[in-house]
Amino acid sequence: MRGDADPRWDLFDARVDIARRSWQGDSTNGTTLSHAGIQEFFRDSHALAARSGDLDMNLMYLEGRPIGFLYNYGRDGYVGGLRSGYDPEFAPLGVGTTMIATFIRELIQSDNHTLDLGPGYLDKKRPWLSHVARSHRFAHYSAATPRTQLLRWNRWLVERRNHLPRAEPVA
DSSP states (O other): OOSSOOOOHHHHHHHHHHHHHSGGGTOOSSOSTTOHHHHHHHHHHHHHHHHHTOEEEEEEEETTEEEEEEEEEEETTEEEEEEEEEOGGGGGGTHHHHHHHHHHHHHHHTTOOEEEOOSSOHHHHGGGOSOOOOOOOOOOOOTTOHHHHHHHHHHHHHHHHHTOOOOOOOO
């Protein structure tokens, strides 16, 4: 928004610290902001999003201390909610509700038209939804390389184990 492409690493690090203090710090799925295995990916994508003007980062402070965050990427009126969190110590103050309500109000007042809250945790998102859109995932694996065939077989095994429906091939 400011047009300076500054990634504000201080704010990025504050988000990671809040994520560690939240439920995300205890999560074992390996995909939260505070997981070491994904930190490099988030840092790289953060820098790219800041440089391209697609970064939307919101932090809430109480008496100078960061207590909550919303972390999104957006472009051309579409905002994708990537991660959010707040310090559980301040949950009784309604930090999460206040942050999302303020953010939605600001989106409505701006040129944005869509906020995608992303998949999962529907019980927490339901009060804010206007509708739920079905999403699909497609993957293509080259038949020419053994590595991609191993990836294909791995996905098939995971889907079978988790009883997930498989996408039908597109003709």
